[in-house]
Amino acid sequence: MNEELKIGVIGTGMIGQDHIRRITEVLSGARVTAVTDADRTRAEEVGARRGATVFADSASLISSDDVDAVMICSWGPAHIDAVLPALAAGKPVFVEKPLATSQGDCVKIIEAEVAAGKRLIQIGYMRRYDAAYAALKATIDSGAIGAPLMYHSAHRNASVPPDLYTDDMAIADTMVHDIDVARFLLDEEVSQIRVIAGRKNSVGGALRDPILGVMEMSGGAIVTVEVSVNIGYGYDIRGEVSGETGTAELAESNHVVVKSGDGFAGRVPADWRERFIEAYDTEVQDFIDNARKGVVGGPSAWDGYAIQVVSDAGIEAARSGRAVPCAMIEKPTLYN
Amino acid sequence: MNEELKIGVIGTGMIGQDHIRRITEVLSGARVTAVTDADRTRAEEVGARRGATVFADSASLISSDDVDAVMICSWGPAHIDAVLPALAAGKPVFVEKPLATSQGDCVKIIEAEVAAGKRLIQIGYMRRYDAAYAALKATIDSGAIGAPLMYHSAHRNASVPPDLYTDDMAIADTMVHDIDVARFLLDEEVSQIRVIAGRKNSVGGALRDPILGVMEMSGGAIVTVEVSVNIGYGYDIRGEVSGETGTAELAESNHVVVKSGDGFAGRVPADWRERFIEAYDTEVQDFIDNARKGVVGGPSAWDGYAIQVVSDAGIEAARSGRAVPCAMIEKPTLYN
C-alpha cells in the first residue's frame, strides 16, 4: 500500500486524543479519517480540529470505506463491542489495554480472530516497544546470560489519585504491565501467582501499597514484582533478569548527571508519559507499517487473554493470601 | 499549512537517501516530491523508487511549484550554488554540514539571507537535537551549576578509512561537531584555538591521532576537545561542563547492563548513526514543522560561518603549533 493508512478512532478521550496527535503530527504513513465517542460533543470537537469525519457509533465507523484500520481507545468494558465488529470486517485493529474486562470476553475475541484465520489485533502493551526492554529481551535471546531463571521487576509510581485508585487496580491496571513483560522476556506463561502485602505506605492512607507479586512460570522461572504507587520521587521502572551464567538489567534512563549540592544526581522520569513516550510512538508506527503491508504484529489477543487470567488470579491471591493457579485454555496455533 | 510540505532533495547519495527515507517512512507532515543529483542515473533510481519527480539540476528543482522547501545533501563544494538560489526563491532550505567550504562563501550566504530579511537556512548540526545534549543545555540554562567555566569534550570514533581520512579532516569533519556544541552550550564564540598532537595511535599509521583542541571562548570559558578516530571500541561522545557551583555531564547511552564473564558491561554505540539516529529524525521533523508554519530555526548560517572560521583556525593551529585567533565579521542582528 503506497497510500496513507486511514484510521478510524473509537474513543476520543485522553489516550484517544493522544494517539490522534501522534498519528497526525509525529508518525508517518497514516492519517485519522474517522472518529466516534460515546460523548458526541467531544467527538465533534476532536473531529473538527483534526479534519476527521464524526460517526454516530462504532459500527458505522468500522464499516466505513474511509476506514482502513481501527483504533479502540474507549473504556475497557466497551472494547469487546468494537473489537468483534472490526474482526468481522476483517480490518486491523489496535486495542488499548485491556483487551476486554473478563476472561470470557477475551476468549470470545480469540475465537473470532481464530475464525478470521489471521491476526488482526494488536494490544497497546507498549513496553515491548521500549528500546530498553527490547535490548533486555535481545540480551536474553543472545544467550549472553544463559537460560533466564529469575526476573525481578519493580513498578513504582510517584502517586495515584487517592479517591480513584483501588487495591485491585494495583494489579489490574499497574502490575499487568509487569506480567506482560515477564511473559515477553521469559517466553513462558504464568503458572501461579502470590501477592503479599505488608506494612502500608502511610502516604496512601488505607491503600494496600506496596505489594509484592511472586509468580512461578510454566517453564520454572520465578518472577518477583514490587508495585509501589505513592513513592513520590518519580516513575521508576526496574527490571533485572538472573540467568544461568549472568544477569541483565535495565539501565537508568537519565541523559545527564549533575554534580552540585553535596553529590551527584540524575533524573527519574516523572510519569509513564515521559518514560514511554517513544515506545508509544514506536508501537503505533509498527501498527501502521504492518497494516499497510496487510499484517498485524505486536502483543496479541492471546497476550491480552493470558494477562487477564493472571490479573484475575492476582486479585484473588491478594484477597486470599494464597497462591492461585492460572488456568488457561489451550493456545490456538494462530498465536505460535 | 495543513497540506504536507513538499520537499525537493538536491543530492541523492547516502545522506540524501537517508533523509528521503526519514521523510517518507518515519516523519510526519512532509513528502519528497522532487530530486536531483549530479549523477542523473542515481537520481532517476531514487526518484522512481520514492515517487518523486527527477529534475535536471538544482535551479529547476528549486524553482518548481511542486517544491515548498529544499534539502541540500550534495557534497560541500556544491552547497553554495544551491543555497543562494534557494534563498533567492525565498524557500526554506535545510543544508547538510558544512554550510560552504570557505569563509568567503559563508559570508556571501549570510549576506543573501540578511538581504532576504528572515532566516531561511537550517544547517544539519544534529547534536543540538540530541536529547542528551539538549538536557545538558537545559541544565546549564537552569542555573543548576552556576555560570559555565570549562567544557570538556571527547569525540571518539571506532575507526576511519585509512586511505580517505586526513589530518585536516580530524578538524574539518570531526571536531566541527564539538566546536558547534561548545558554542551552543556556552553561548559564546571561540576567540582562539590551539591544537596539540602527541604520540600517534599506531592503529592509524601516519595519521595525526589523537589530537587535543584547546579553545578560549569570547566570554572567557575554556574548552578542551579530544578527538580520537581509531579507538576501536565504538563511537563515544563525552561532554562535561564545569561551572561555578557544579558540573554536568552526558550520561552513558546504554539501555542494559549485563553481568557475565568477570564483571559488568554496557554498550557503546557502534557509530554516529546508532548514537544520533533520533537526533537526525528530530532535526528534520523540526525543519518540517517550522517550514509548515513559515519559519526556520535550528543551527543558522551564522553558526555555519562561525564553525568554518574556527575549523580553518584549527587546521592552521595544528600545522603551526601555535594558538590561532578566530577573527569574525560582525554578527548581523538577524542571528540574535
Added chain:
Amino acid sequence: MNEELKIGVIGTGMIGQDHIRRITEVLSGARVTAVTDADRTRAEEVGARRGATVFADSASLISSDDVDAVMICSWGPAHIDAVLPALAAGKPVFVEKPLATSQGDCVKIIEAEVAAGKRLIQIGYMRRYDAAYAALKATIDSGAIGAPLMYHSAHRNASVPPDLYTDDMAIADTMVHDIDVARFLLDEEVSQIRVIAGRKNSVGGALRDPILGVMEMSGGAIVTVEVSVNIGYGYDIRGEVSGETGTAELAESNHVVVKSGDGFAGRVPADWRERFIEAYDTEVQDFIDNARKGVVGGPSAWDGYAIQVVSDAGIEAARSGRAVPCAMIEKPTLYN
C-alpha cells in the same frame, strides 16, 4: 588498657589463620599469644610461625593468664564448647558464624551471657562492618527514604564446590548473611519465611539453585532474597530498600570503568574475600578496640540465635513449599 590485647585463637584452619594474619600484620592494638586446634600439628605450625603458645585444648587456652580475649574459629559444632567456658571466664569472645548449630545451643549461650550480666560475645557477621551496608543503614536511619517497606537482596556466588555444597547450605551458609542484613537494616525480626525454588541452573547439576526467599518481618516489611550460587561472573551482592518516599541501594564496588571491545565494563569481585576484605578488618579492629575498653559490640548472641531460628525455618520452608513461622523466645533486655 594501654597494653596490647592478648588474643587466644581456637581453630587454626583457613579462617583462623586469616584472622591471625589480620591481627598480626594489619590491625592495631592486639597480638595473638595463644592458639589451639583439634589438629595439633597444624596448631604447632601456626604457633611457631606466629610466635604464639600452643595449648592442648580450648579450656586451658581460655583460662590462661596470657589470654585477654578469645577468638573461636573452629567448626560450628565445636563452638558451644568454647563459647560457654569463655563466658564463664568473663573474657570477650569473638565467634565466627554460626554462633552454634542448634537453636537450643544458642539459647544456652544466651542464658549464660545473660547470667554473666553483660555482653561478651561478638559474632562474625561481617557485612554490618562493610562501608556500603553501613551507608545503606545510615541512609535509612536518616529518614531520607521514609520508613522502609521492602528490602530486595541478591546473593550471588561465582561457584560452589559441587560435591560439598548442599541444598540446605544455600540457606544455612549463604542466605544467613541476607537474613542478618535484613534484620540489621530494617530493625525488625523475621516473622515467617517462604523459600521458592524453580528451574535449576544446569551448571549446578542437581543442586536446587537459584532459590528465592520471601520473608515477612515483625513490623510488616517484606524481604526478598535471591540466592544464586553458580552464576559464574563473580560474587555479586545487591541490596535495595524501598521506603515510603524513596529507595536506597548498594552502588557497584568497582574502582575503574574500562571501555574497549564494543562497550564499557567494570569489575565484580571474584569472591567474598575480595568484596569484604575491609569489613573483616573493621569487625576485628572493632572487637579489639572494644575489648581494650572492656566492652563488646557488633552482632550479638541474640542475632546469632535469631538467624538460627530463621535459617531452620527456611530449610523447612524449602522442603515443604509452605510458609514457616519463626517462633522465638522472649528477647532478654541485655540485647536491647
Added chain:
Amino acid sequence: MNEELKIGVIGTGMIGQDHIRRITEVLSGARVTAVTDADRTRAEEVGARRGATVFADSASLISSDDVDAVMICSWGPAHIDAVLPALAAGKPVFVEKPLATSQGDCVKIIEAEVAAGKRLIQIGYMRRYDAAYAALKATIDSGAIGAPLMYHSAHRNASVPPDLYTDDMAIADTMVHDIDVARFLLDEEVSQIRVIAGRKNSVGGALRDPILGVMEMSGGAIVTVEVSVNIGYGYDIRGEVSGETGTAELAESNHVVVKSGDGFAGRVPADWRERFIEAYDTEVQDFIDNARKGVVGGPSAWDGYAIQVVSDAGIEAARSGRAVPCAMIEKPTLYN
C-alpha cells in the same frame, strides 16, 4: 625485624598528629617513640598523650637509638634540614609533600641519597596508594586499552580559604597531585607545561580559578588537568586515560544510590580526608612494612624533584601565558 618499628615524628601539627594516630590506633607493626616540634609545648602535649619521648630538635631525635625510622611532618621549608641528617644516619624517612621547596634543595637530597647508595626516602604522595588509582594503573599496565595516549584529570575542591590560598598554590599545592599521578600512570616525565586561565569563578573573588594545565610528556602523551578549588559540591577527583584501543577512568566512589525528591543521587566526598583516608593508611603501612624489611619504596626523592620542576614551570607558565619546558638533571640509576 620481628620487633615493632620505632618511629620518630618531626612536626606534631595537624598532619603529624594524624599520622601518629594512624600508627598508634590503626596500623600494625610500629609505634611512635619520639616526637619533636618547633612549638615545644605542642610536642610536649602530643608526646605525653601518646607516650612518646619529646626531643629538643630534629638532630637529637634522628640520632636516638629509640628511633628506627623518621617521619617528617614539619612545614615544607624545614624538610631539608631533617631529611639530610636522616639520610646521614641511614634511617628510612617518610617525608610529607613537598620533598623540599626548591629544585636546588631537591637535588641536594637526591645527591645525598645517591651517596647513601640506597633508597631511604618515601614521599607522601598518597594517591598512588589509593585503590582506584592503583586499579587504573593496573588496567593500563595490563594492556587492556593499549598504549596510553592522553590523560584527563580533574581536581576539584569544595572550597579553599579565601585569605590563605593563592594563585600559585593552585599549582604548587593542588595540581602537584595530578602531576604526580600523570607521571605515575603514564611512566613518562613532563616535557613542558602550559597553564590557561579563563573566566574566574566569582565564588573565589580575585582568585585565578579554575585553571587548565596542559602537559606534553616525554614519550608524547598529552595530559590535561582542570583545577577548580571553589566548586562547592565536594572533593571530586576524576581521571580518564585514553589509549590506542580503549579508555579507562576512575569510577565514582559512592557506596549508596538514593532515589528521592525527583531523581537519583549519590555522594561525592566532602574533602580529601574522606576521599583518601584509606590511601593514607596504606602508604604509611607500606612504609612500616618496608622499613621492617630494611627497604624503602613508594614515591621517591626523584619523584619529589620532578614534581618540583613541573610545579615551578607551571607557575611560570601561568604567569607568562606561554609553554614552559621542564628541564631536569639526569636521572640517577638509583631511581630506575
